[in-house]
Amino acid sequence: MSAGIVTTGAGPGFVSRAAGHGRVTFVRVLNAEWIKLRSLRSTFWVLVAAVFLVIALGLLVCVGTVDRWPNTSAAEKARLSPPNASLTGLYLAQQAIGVLGVLVVSGEYATGSIRATMAAVPHRLPVLWAKSVVFGAVTFVLMLGTCLVAFLSGQAVLAKEHIDVSLSDPGVPRVVVGVAVYLAVTGILAIGIGAIVRNAAGGIAIVFGLLLVLPEVVRALPSDWQDRITKYLPSEAGQALTRWHPEEGALSPGAGITVFVLYAAATLAVAAVLLRRRDA
Amino acid sequence: MIKADALTKRYGPKTAVEGLTFTVRPGIVTGFLGPNGAGKSTTMRMILGLDHPTSGTVTVNGRRYADHPAPLHEVGALLEAKAVHTGRSAYNHLLSMAATTGIRARRVREVIEMVGLDEVARKRVGGFSLGMGQRLGLATALLGDPATLVLDEPVNGLDPEGVLWIRTLLKSLAAEGRTVFLSSHLMSEMALTAEHLIVVGRGRLIADTSVADFIHNAAPNQVRVRTPDADRLRALLFGPEVRVTGRERDVLEVTGVSSDDIGRLASAHGITLFELVPQQASLEEAFMESTRDAVEYRVAEGAPGPARTAAAARHRDGEVA
Numbered sequence: 001m002s003a004g005i006v007t008t009g010a011g012p013g014f015v016s017r018a019a020g021h022g023r024v025t026f027v028r029v030l031n032a033e034w035i036k037l038r039s040l041r042s043t044f045w046v047l048v049a050a051v052f053l054v055i056a057l058g059l060l061v062c063v064g065t066v067d068r069w070p071n072t073s074a075a076e077k078a079r080l081s082p083p084n085a086s087l088t089g090l091y092l093a094q095q096a097i098g099v100l101g102v103l104v105v106s107g108e109y110a111t112g113s114i115r116a117t118m119a120a121v122p123h124r125l126p127v128l129w130a131k132s133v134v135f136g137a138v139t140f141v142l143m144l145g146t147c148l149v150a151f152l153s154g155q156a157v158l159a160k161e162h163i164d165v166s167l168s169d170p171g172v173p174r175v176v177v178g179v180a181v182y183l184a185v186t187g188i189l190a191i192g193i194g195a196i197v198r199n200a201a202g203g204i205a206i207v208f209g210l211l212l213v214l215p216e217v218v219r220a221l222p223s224d225w226q227d228r229i230t231k232y233l234p235s236e237a238g239q240a241l242t243r244w245h246p247e248e249g250a251l252s253p254g255a256g257i258t259v260f261v262l263y264a265a266a267t268l269a270v271a272a273v274l275l276r277r278r279d280a
Numbered sequence: 281m282i283k284a285d286a287l288t289k290r291y292g293p294k295t296a297v298e299g300l301t302f303t304v305r306p307g308i309v310t311g312f313l314g315p316n317g318a319g320k321s322t323t324m325r326m327i328l329g330l331d332h333p334t335s336g337t338v339t340v341n342g343r344r345y346a347d348h349p350a351p352l353h354e355v356g357a358l359l360e361a362k363a364v365h366t367g368r369s370a371y372n373h374l375l376s377m378a379a380t381t382g383i384r385a386r387r388v389r390e391v392i393e394m395v396g397l398d399e400v401a402r403k404r405v406g407g408f409s410l411g412m413g414q415r416l417g418l419a420t421a422l423l424g425d426p427a428t429l430v431l432d433e434p435v436n437g438l439d440p441e442g443v444l445w446i447r448t449l450l451k452s453l454a455a456e457g458r459t460v461f462l463s464s465h466l467m468s469e470m471a472l473t474a475e476h477l478i479v480v481g482r483g484r485l486i487a488d489t490s491v492a493d494f495i496h497n498a499a500p501n502q503v504r505v506r507t508p509d510a511d512r513l514r515a516l517l518f519g520p521e522v523r524v525t526g527r528e529r530d531v532l533e534v535t536g537v538s539s540d541d542i543g544r545l546a547s548a549h550g551i552t553l554f555e556l557v558p559q560q561a562s563l564e565e566a567f568m569e570s571t572r573d574a575v576e577y578r579v580a581e582g583a584p585g586p587a588r589t590a591a592a593a594r595h596r597d598g599e600v601a
């Protein structure tokens with residue numbers, strides 16, 4: 001590269017009108033976080049991969065279901081949830097979104113860019129809120145589109161055995177939108193965890209522990225404990241919104257997502273307190 | 281104007297900064313010196329509200345940094361080389377910083393051009409060299425056209441052209457009435473750039489003075505005298521502060537007497553002088569002298585490289601002769 005520094009214009013009086021005198025506002029911090037999110041190539045590719053995997057996995061499960069349908073028992077047939085079958089990719093997507101949410105924050109600590117960020121927004125909290133809003137909104141919009149495609153293509157496959165449902169069937173829109181909502185809240189929860197531990201490996205381990213390992217641990221408990229605890233676990237509560245047939249003993253969709261949102265809110269609140277208190 | 285008042289920072293048992301009180305005035309370049317681990321970077325982070333002081337306060341233009349509604353326009357900072365996400369391009373990094381206070385994209389392109397990064401502005405910062413990272417840091421500092429600049433080792437890694445550029449830039453920014461506060465370990469560069477110095481060691485203030493006074497006080501000026509009558513002249517030079525040494529025969533190195541006085545003395549006694557050269561001590565010598573007891577991380581005795589301080593070496597060599 002030619003590293004020639006321009007000395008003209010850098011002399012006295014380089015006062016620039018383009019520099020302006022703007023104040024920090026929340027909308028501006030939102031814009032800054034949006035620029036940051038869209039300017040990382042790794043984020044872009046993980047999201048693209050998530051979109052394709054969600055659609056592909058849904059198709060795969062639907063093709064398998066159709067293929068086995070003639071040999072499927074009546075009990076199992078009754079248990080099939082066609083919308084959920086086409087949205088099985090939820091489990092892959094929540095991992096991708098969970099990892100990205102952690103990285104949105106921990107990446108700044110790992111590279112030291114957090115200092116630039118906090119120097120620009122010294123009140124700090126707007127950064128946490130803006131990261132949550134931007135990443136939550138991007139996840140919601142992207143995953144809503146993805147879920148629609150996965151749903152429609154999955155149902156087209158299931159139609160071969162006439163076991164498909166339509167978007168206008170009762171409860172179906174709730175499922176499709178619910179998956180996008182669940183993933184968006186997962187992303188925000190992951191941002192909170194990333195901001196608390198500030199470290200990619202630790203943050204990702206905690207997110208997976210919370211969403212995947214905890215339900216397994218609880219499954220090992222005596223069954224009356226299990227019944228009482230399981231439904232309040234973050235992933236179980238949140239996924240109540242996404243199930244077409246509510247599971248036995250689970251929270252209602254509305255109560256479930258409320259509990260899940262409360263988990264995310266509590267995590268963000270802890271992150272906010274720590275963010276104010278700790279050195280950047 | 282930056283004002284620190286009894287600024288103290290502890291990290292667990294480690295006291296990084298202890299009771300620092302100083303003022304950085306606008307209109308001049310103020311250098312911030314101290315051995316490794318003296319607390320310079322910590323102090324600068326506290327100025328920017330990134331680290332919270334354990335006690336004491338620091339304000340910029342009368343307010344805590346965080347209380348300024350438009351911080352980027354108030355203080356431009358270069359903290360560490362590459363305080364930038366390695367996966368992002370220089371342009372996008374600056375654009376995101378600019379967005380927080382509504383600085384236009386035009387200004388982003390302006391500062392990129394100013395620091396000479398136009399050709400690599402769209403490349404990932406992860407691939408930048410040390411000097412390119414420094415230039416990006418400088419671009420970030422200049423983005424909001426701030427009234428105060430806080431720069432932690434800005435010349436570190438810059439090529440000679442870049443060093444010259446930043447020296448000129450900082451002086452002209454100060455001349456415009458801005459406050460410029462920079463740390464550096466490059467003494468010769470500091471001597472050329474700064475007018476005033478704040479020197480710290482082990483977190484405490486060692487000196488807060490002009491560069492000229494600092495050099496004068498820490499390492500008094502020497503006069504080199506070459507004369508065939510060295511012994512006779514030596515006998516004439518005495519006094520409480522006078523110190524005469526000499527490495528070669530015929531050569532005296534005198535401190536505590538001005539060259540004018542030596543000249544008059546020699547003339548009065550009919551002593552012929554071949555050379556009478558006032559030698560200004562360097563900032564490096566003055567720095568080594570005044571921070572000798574505050575150096576925490578010292579090169580092992582006998583290790584390759586100059587383990588002794590230059591000024592100390594000068595004294596010892598002199599005494600041997």
Ligand SMILES: Nc1ncnc2c1ncn2[C@@H]1O[C@H](COP(=O)(O)OP(=O)(O)OP(=O)(O)O)[C@@H](O)[C@H]1O
Pocket residue numbers: 291294295296314315316317318319320321322323
């Ligand atoms: N975050 C931290 N946690 C623990 N100790 C720290 C931290 N930051 C700095 N220190 C310690 O505080 C002291 C001062 O460090 P600082 O980085 O401020 O020194 P410095 O003057 O900038 O040194 P250098 O010239 O090497 O850059 C050092 O002993 C350092 O180890």
Ligand SMILES: [Mg+2]
Pocket residue numbers: 320321322432
């Ligand atoms: Mg330092």
